[in-house]
Amino acid sequence: MRIILAIVFTGLFNVSSAQILSTISSRWSDSFVEWDIFSAAELEGEDEPYYGELKLRWLNIRDDFSEWTFELEDRPGTIRQKWKTDPTQWELRTYEGDVVTMKTAWSNDLSEWRITDNNIALTLKSRWTNQLDEWLVEDPNRGRFYMYTLYTGDPRDWAIEDNLSSDVSEAMKMAMVFLVTFLSTPKG
Incomplete structure (x- = not known):
């Protein structure tokens, strides 16, 4: 009985300790090479x-946009183009051993991506093909992930509505956040 209770409490702790991403903002108003990530406030009205x-x-x-680093609550990782000359394939690796691959669903169409950690596969799509202000994952089994600019036409600040199930890893969510910000902002 104690073992069962320990497992239940451990599971509850892991679920409650997972943060829900809420926004990502460029650190500088004229550059898209550094971003700050924020999680949802625990109480309404808090920062x-x-x-x-x-x-x-x-x-x-x-100016090499093919390699990025990230850190989420002291958990670092890297994001790299699989091949330097092919922007349609990326790989995210955490220092904890997670690997997430990102690949366009269709050749040379950057508006739809397949993201997988080899257990779960999700499809990230731009809501519009000619405007990259809104991106969406809608999966009947795993929920919804929606990113949109806080101000239309301004890619510096993004809202994140993270309603995915708990079995979608933080690494997969980070892959989605990366793709949206990378694909929707000017380079150089």
Whole structure:
């Protein structure tokens, strides 16, 4: 009986300790190479707590947008193009061993992506093909993930509505956040 209770309480702790992402904002108003990530406030009216960052790996060395680093609550990872000349395939790796692959659903169509950790596969789509202000995952079994700009036409600040089930890893959510911000902002 004690073992069952320990398992139940451990499971509850893991679910309650998972943060829900709420916004991502560019750190600078004229640059899209450093981003601050915030989680949902526990009480209404409170400020959203800082949760992590996403930034270009070779920040001050060169304009290489094929490698990024992130950190979510002291849990770091990397995001890289699988092939330097192919922006349709990416790979996210956490230092805890998670691997998430991101690949376009259709050749040279950057408006629809298949994201998988080899257990779960989700499809991320731009709501409109000619405007990249809204992105959506709608899965009947795993829920909904919706990102949109806080101000129309301004890719510096994004709202995140994270209503995915708890079996979708934080690494997969980070992959979605990365793709949206990367694909929707100017480079250079």
